[in-house]
Amino acid sequence: MNNEQMEFKPDDFVLVGSLGDAFVDESYKKESYWKDILSRFMKNKGALVGLIFIILVVIMALVGPGLNEHTYYSQIIAHQNLAPRIPGLEDLGIFNGSETMNTSTGTVVVNKYVVPGKVTGLEKTYYWFGTDVLGRDIFTRTWQGTRISLYIALVAVIVDMLFGMSYGLISGYFGGKVDMAMQRFSEVLNGIPTLVLVTLLIIVMKPGLGTITLALALTGWIGMSRIARAQVLKLKEQEFILASKTLGAKDFFIIFKEILPNIFGQLIIMSMFSVPNAIFTEAFLAFVGLGVPQPQASLGSLISDAFKSFTTHPYMIIFPVIVLAVIMLSFNLLADGLRDAFDPKMKER
Known part of the structure; x- marks a missing residue:
């Protein structure tokens, strides 16, 4: 055994920190439950697109009817059946007020705004979505009808929640x-059936x-009640509910303070999925003549009125259909995004 005294040099030992952080545990900042949900939601491009379109539709529903001098009920018979005409775009040859008409001799392009050799009085008039058979501005009536669709969506969410x-x-908890x-x-x-129920209500009450x-x-709350009941039946026998009962918590405290926070995400998702169904129901009722009375406008009544002139003036039905489709698709995309954000495992199934 060598009895020589060992000599240590300054560079024999190096602090771990100076070598890097490869062997050091990283500490992550704890995120709250809602921040985690928001982070997953923001990564869903489809949900973001749906949310953006919903915001745009809401903005247009609020300001759209006031963007020109027309109202949803004003009509000018001399301006009936005018095709869409938009300033700026007409110089590009699109939305210039012309439409193709099918006649017995063939197809002919007609522009009622500008007629060569004749003063129409419409040379400086613009209808962005055109006019209907009564000379009413379709642009104003479309966004006025969108207000009703969004109101129906709000009613559906409030009734559900x-x-x-x-x-x-209550049904699931007490059993x-x-x-x-x-x-x-x-x-x-x-x-x-909803159609029968609405018909009976119209007989008793005035249409509107x-x-x-x-x-x-x-009837719109029944689907939500079934989802809530099913979730309660899964949770009410778990240990934390038993602990609350043992400590003397009241029934309604357990329902709304213990169970509800654990299923709130699923209920929000369900309410979002019910919105397109409620909007479609209103549009369908308006289409069959059980909607809001004239001169009020909803997207369903606009589609119903324009359907009668679809073969001669197809532009009348295009814009209400597009707005209705965008609203329903956007709410579906938003609901899908919320479902994936609240329950990431759903995406893997």
Whole structure:
């Protein structure tokens, strides 16, 4: 054994930190539940596109009817059946007020704004979406109708989140005879077709937005109540609920303070998916003549009116259909994004 004294030099030992952080555990900043959801939502391009289009539609519904001098009920018979004409774009040969008409002798291009050799009085007139058979501005009426569709969407969310959610939570939590009575009532109510219900309401009440709102409020919450009830049945036997009961928590405290926060994400998703269905229901009722009365306009009534002139003036139906399709598609994209954000495992199934 060598008894020589060992000598250490300054460079024999090097601090780990000076070699780099390869062997050092990284600490990550803890994110809240809602920040985590927002982060996943922002990574979903489809959901962001849907949200952007919803915001644009809402803005246009608010300011669109006031962008020109026309109102949704004003009509000028001399301006009937005018094709779309947009300043700036008319110089490019599109939306210049001309339309192709099918006649017995063939097709002919007609422009009622400008007629060679004749003063029409419409040379400086612009209708961005054209006019209908009564000379009403389709642009103003389209965005006025969008207001009604967005109002129906708001009603659907409020009814779902207030009544449908509470009904399902109470039914699922108490169970037994309470659950049986509440579920049989909802099944009987759900067995009545919406069209029949609206027709009966119109007989009793006058046709209008209030009647449609009441019809949607009577049956639109049933789907949400079933989702809420199913979620409660999964959670109410778990340990944290038993612990709350042991500590003396009241039933409604457990329902709205313990169970609801754990299923709130699923309920938001369900309410978003119910919005397109409610909008389509209103549009369908308006299309068959059970919507808002004239001169009020909804997207469904605009499509219904324009359908009669589809073969001669197809532009009348194009813009309301596009707006309605954008609204429904955007809400579906938003709902898909919310579902993936609240439950990332859903995307893997």
